[in-house]
Amino acid sequence: MAALSKEEGGTFVAGTWRLRAGEVGEAFSESGYPLRMVQAAGVFTGLAEVVIEGSNIGGPDENWKVLTDAQGNPLVMARADLLRIGDCPRHTRARVLRGDELTDITVCIFAVRAR
Numbered sequence: 081m082a083a084l085s086k087e088e089g090g091t092f093v094a095g096t097w098r099l100r101a102g103e104v105g106e107a108f109s110e111s112g113y114p115l116r117m118v119q120a121a122g123v124f125t126g127l128a129e130v131v132i133e134g135s136n137i138g139g140p141d142e143n144w145k146v147l148t149d150a151q152g153n154p155l156v157m158a159r160a161d162l163l164r165i166g167d168c169p170r171h172t173r174a175r176v177l178r179g180d181e182l183t184d185i186t187v188c189i190f191a192v193r194a195r
Contacts, residue, residue, distance in 0.1 A: 081106055082174075096188045101128060101179025105187065107138055107171040113191030116165035116172075120157045120187045126180030130157045130187055134169030147172065165189070 084106040087094045093113050097105035120130045132155035133144040147155045150164040157163070165172070174187040 084108055092190065092192045094188060094190045096186060097174050099130070099174060099176045099183075099185050099187060101126060101176055101181070101183040103176050104141075105174040107135075107173050108189050108191075109138075109171050110191055111168060111170045112193065114168040114194050116168065116189060116191045117162060118155065118165055118174075118187065118189045119160075119162040120174075120185055121160040122185035123182055124159055124179075124185065125182040126178055128158070128179030128183045128185065129177045130185055131155065131175045131177055132165065132172065132187075132189075133175055134167055134172050136170045138171045144173065 082097045082099050082103045082105045085096045093110045095108040132147045134147045135144045147167040150166045
């Protein structure tokens with residue numbers, strides 16, 4: 081499991097994971113910040129995709145589901161991208177599907193309080 085590095089400010093919290101092929105990020109559990117964006121950047125090799133998942137109970141993989149963007153599309157990125165997260169579960173994490181030994185992706189979630 082890839083560690084989550086957190087930064088907190090008065091009205092925001094950000095979390096960053098550095099992920100390799102097949103890795104899953106530690107849960108970002110900040111449900112008090114419902115307005116969220118996610119950005120992925122780095123080396124997407126071996127058909128790597130970043131999937132943003134959510135769960136209200138955490139735990140094993142079967143409890144996690146793919147979240148959607150603001151238009152209702154699954155949050156799956158096959159290249160560097162910046163997207164608004166349309167869902168706000170209790171726990172959010174990033175997962176890299178496929179990839180190879182060169183895959184090296186940084187994923188950052190930025191969340192702010194509702195106004």
